Amino acid sequence: MAELAIDAQPFVPPLHLVESTARAGEAVPRLSLEHVSVTFRGRERPAVDDVSLEIRSGEFVALLGPSGCGKSTLLNVFAGFKAPSRGRVLLEGQALTGPSSKCGVVFQKHSLFPWMSVLENVAFGPRRLGFPDPRGVALELLNAVGLADVANAWPSSLSGGMQQRVGIARALATRPPVLLMDEPFGALDAQTRSLMQEELLSIWDRLKPTVVFVTHDIEEAIFLADRVVVMEALPGRIAREFNIPFPRPRAAEVMDDPAFIERRREIADIIRVEARKSFR
Numbered sequence: 001m002a003e004l005a006i007d008a009q010p011f012v013p014p015l016h017l018v019e020s021t022a023r024a025g026e027a028v029p030r031l032s033l034e035h036v037s038v039t040f041r042g043r044e045r046p047a048v049d050d051v052s053l054e055i056r057s058g059e060f061v062a063l064l065g066p067s068g069c070g071k072s073t074l075l076n077v078f079a080g081f082k083a084p085s086r087g088r089v090l091l092e093g094q095a096l097t098g099p100s101s102k103c104g105v106v107f108q109k110h111s112l113f114p115w116m117s118v119l120e121n122v123a124f125g126p127r128r129l130g131f132p133d134p135r136g137v138a139l140e141l142l143n144a145v146g147l148a149d150v151a152n153a154w155p156s157s158l159s160g161g162m163q164q165r166v167g168i169a170r171a172l173a174t175r176p177p178v179l180l181m182d183e184p185f186g187a188l189d190a191q192t193r194s195l196m197q198e199e200l201l202s203i204w205d206r207l208k209p210t211v212v213f214v215t216h217d218i219e220e221a222i223f224l225a226d227r228v229v230v231m232e233a234l235p236g237r238i239a240r241e242f243n244i245p246f247p248r249p250r251a252a253e254v255m256d257d258p259a260f261i262e263r264r265r266e267i268a269d270i271i272r273v274e275a276r277k278s279f280r
């Protein structure tokens with residue numbers, strides 16, 4: 001009886017236990033897909049078929065595969081823009097039923113409001129969520145992406161690379177724990193792209209969001225990610241996953257490392273087979 005009475009007391013854990021509980025809490029995946037399939041209306045075959053994936057808090061995952069293999073579809077499922085036809089998506093262990101302010105999204109083509117200054121674009125999210133100083137928050141983020149000096153410019157006056165950086169600042173302005181990116185550097189020239197990849201890693205290092213980064217570029221995936229998830233085409237499934245153990249911070253030189261080249265070759269072999277399947 002006495003034991004039962006003790007158990008019934010509300011348990012207030014001492015601080016060190018709170019901390020260890022928080023750490024144990026990180027074992028709950030930040031994002032997970034459970035047997036997710038997506039079939040578009042009018043299509044016989046699913047675009048994505050029975051995909052299960054767990055992404056840890058703070059992890060940087062690249063979703064890699066040939067065009068048409070279902071990468072964007074999966075990213076839209078993660079973002080809550082598209083409901084799976086089967087299976088479910090969990091954000092911090094809770095079923096996701098629509099877009100969440102916990103996820104920032106960046107697309108290939110920037111989606112900045114052309115009628116707002118750079119600063120107002122970035123302040124938009126914090127303002128909508130009722131943050132106390134939206135412009136201050138925006139300026140901080142613009143600083144983080146090295147663009148504080150163009151805060152008052154119109155988006156249209158910036159280069160493609162700068163516009164994408166503003167897009168990243170905007171996606172991160174409300175400090176979402178998850179950043180979803182769909183080929184964000186796909187429209188940039190090779191040099192800008194390479195600089196942007198290093199820039200993204202430095203931002204990630206500072207803010208440590210959980211990242212899902214969609215790309216069809218093998219080098220980009222290996223350079224950026226902790227884990228590369230290679231997709232099969234028709235229907236979209238996970239072909240293989242690769243852990244990428246290169247130490248951080250990473251600089252572009254890591255691409256000359258024999259281990260990097262070996263991994264690239266291994267993944268390229270899989271992608272070649274998959275690209276052929278979906279080539280029409």
Ligand SMILES: Nc1ncnc2c1ncn2[C@@H]1O[C@H](COP(=O)(O)OP(=O)(O)O)[C@@H](O)[C@H]1O
Pocket residue numbers: 040041043047065066067068069070071072073074
């Ligand atoms: N809105 C849609 N309606 C019908 N089919 C679609 C739609 N969006 C994508 N698909 C199809 O789903 C498959 C996967 O597309 P997508 O996810 O865009 O691939 P990826 O991003 O890897 O290039 C393709 O066969 C594509 O034609």
Ligand SMILES: [Mg+2]
Pocket residue numbers: 071072073
């Ligand atoms: Mg796509």
